[in-house]
Amino acid sequence: MRNSHVFPSAFLFLLRAGVHGIKSKVSPKQLLATHKLLRWKMHLLCACLLWLSLSNGLGANCPGRCSCDSMQSVQCYRLSEVPSGIPSTTKRLYISHSRIQHLQVTTLGSIEVATVLFLEQGLSNFTGLLALEDFILLASGTESVENDTFKTLSTLRTLELWKNKLGRVPSALPANLEVLKLNDNLICALHGTDFEGLKKLKVLELKNNLISSLSPSMLPSLISLQSLMVDGNNIESIAGPLSLPQLKYMSMENNKLHLIPGNIFNSLQNLQFLSFSGNFLTKIPINLPKSLLSLKMERNQLKVIRFRDVRHLENLSHLYLSENFLSSIDGAQLLTNLTTLEVSQNRLQMLPPRLPVRLQKLDCSSNFIQKVTAPEFQDLRDLKHLFLDNNVVSLFEAGALQRCSQLSNLALEQNLLLSIPLRLPKTLARLDLKGNAIQDMAERELRDLKLLQVLNLRNNKISALDLKALEGLPRLRHLYLDGNPWNCTCSLLRAREVLKAKGTDVKGGQCAAPAERQGESWMSSKKIVRQCEHHVHQNEKSKETKKKSKLEDSSSLIKLLSTHRKPDTGSIPKHTIALV
Incomplete structure (x- = not known):
């Protein structure tokens, strides 16, 4: 401990020499106080230096x-x-x-x-x-x-x-x-030595390179591989079988494949997700592993789906067949656990019959479907999302979706409907009817949709709103009405006030009539509001005038009757009382 005082003492000596001079007199009491102060400061300095040395590996040497x-x-x-x-x-x-x-x-x-x-x-x-x-x-x-x-x-x-x-x-x-x-x-090619010894490798991604082929000799020793992605290459051929026993996810999207050999899946018995989207395949590969949960075959050249070739896929829940050349789909019920089926942008003229009863999402958009009837949906009680937009639907049978007791999202935009379909499921939360030829919103069409939150009626032929129809939609939050030929009468303004009171976000569009209001937004135009307020004021003033006139007429009648009272009695005749 004695040595610990050497540096402060020497420092104090130098301080005294520099500030007071060697000959300046300092009392022992002052010297002791200064000594204690300097020793405390030295301890603080040492602590700071220690902290800096410990943190030297992070901020100091960055x-x-x-x-x-x-x-x-x-x-x-x-x-x-x-x-x-x-x-x-x-x-x-x-x-x-x-x-x-x-x-x-x-x-x-x-x-x-x-x-x-x-x-x-x-x-x-x-x-x-x-x-x-x-x-x-x-x-x-x-x-x-x-x-x-x-x-x-x-x-x-x-x-x-x-x-x-x-x-x-x-x-x-x-x-x-x-x-x-x-x-x-x-990267143009893969060699067996590239991955030699990588027995712990779980994820291999080679997307967007220039690889032209794939074979077992290129992927040796990858016994732990779980995910293989080679999207966006120039792969024209695959040789098999691929010895990847732990593989769960394989994606070969956007290549140049015309044929998939059935034997490549022999050792892929744990495969769950498989994508061949964006190739030139004309049929679904055979001998797919039973473990498969999701199969993506979008953007190929499929013309026919033979479900008997995939009926063994008892675990398959998602099937994606969009952007192909399919004119019909029959037999999908063989995939009993299917929950998602996407067949948009094909050549379907009718809805697929006999769909799996566990289906939750069906996308048939951008086809040539003309009608929607009850038989296609009678067993789809689990269906939640139905997309029929961009078709040519002109007939929608009343109550066709009544059995779909969980349907929450229905897309029917860009079709040929003249009215809102009747007896839609009460569970609907979103209804899209944009781009049809609907002429009005009737109460009977919407009165059961108490859970509806979004209603899209853009680009139709609606000119007026039914107040009762709006009042029957308690949860409506978003209403899209622009692109319609609105007749901007004061009754339309009253509908606007009802929507505002409900807190509904409305895209109202512009007036088509009367001529003096064309081009004005009926949801925000102050001019229309003032005109309607003036109209209301004039109506109220007219009513007040008529009421006042009636009161004056009654008063004159009473006065006339009072002149016929008998001079010897103060009573009012019965007929006068009755009139009063």
Whole structure:
């Protein structure tokens, strides 16, 4: 403890010498007080220095154009190289908008563990980073990666090299890698050695490259792979079977496939989500795994669906067949657990018959359907969303959807309807009827829709509103009425006040009549309001005048009768009392 006083004492001596001079006199009491004060300040200074030394790995050494946080994450922008001095405890390194053409062994040679590295346009030196777990290189213009660059990253979990100019998969990847994303590069081919030893890899993404084929020899040893995405390539052929026993999600959208061999699924018995959308397939692949939950075949060249080929898919719940050339769909009831069926933008002229009873969503929009009748929907008690927009529906049978006791969303816009369908389900929350030829809103058409929140009647032929119909929609929040030929009478303004009182958001549109109000918005025009107020005032004034005239006539009659009273009695004749 004695040595701890040396520095304060020396400092005090120098202070006395500099301020008071060596010969200045200081009392012992003053000297003791000054000594205690200086010792307290020195303790505070030591504490500050200790705190700075402990936090040196985060904020103090954070390189320029970078931000470092307590979560061991570093983000850097617009660098010409990976800066030196990045805290050694960094687990997440994000570098964007930098410039790097090549990655070399010397660049990453001393990294042992990696968590996220984003390089969008530049990278240089990672010496001393011993806690990194994910490494992501994004949009950096990188053209090549030297052999064994990532080999020493023994605990690397995530490697993402997005939006670069790589022509091949980096070699000698760490064995502990779990996520590899090489999307948006220039990779032309895959080789068996590219993924050698990656027995822990779970996610592989190679979207938007130039790959032309896929075969088992290209994906060896990936026994843990759960997700494979190769969308947006030039894949024309697939050879099988693919030995990916744990695969659950496979997407090959937007390629050039004409045929899918049935044997590629032999080892994919855990596959749940499969997408071949955006290819040139003319039929659904055969021998699909029974484990499948979702199948996407949109934007192909399907003309016929043979449901007997997929009836074994007892777990299938979502089937997407939009944007094909289907003229009819029959047999969908064989898929007993189907809850979503999308067949929009095909060539259907009638609704699919005998649909699965568990169906919750049916999208038949943008076809050539002409009528809606009850038989197609009599067993669809679970249906919640029905899309029939952009068809040519002119006949909608009254009560056709009455059995759909859970229907909440009905889309019928862009059809040929002349009126709102009768006896719609009471459960409707949204009803879209835009772009038909509907001429009015009748109370009988809407009176049961107590739960309706959104009603779209844009671009029809409605000119007036039924006040009773509006009052029967207690939950209406959004009403779209623009694009109709409104006759802006004062009764329409009264309907406006009813809607405002309900708190309904209304898109009202413009007046078509009378001529002096054409082009004005009947929901916001003050001129129309003033005219109607003046009209109301004149009516009230006229009523008051008539009332006053009646009172004057009654008074004159009473006065006339009173002149005929008998002089010897003060009583009013009975007939006079009756008149009064």
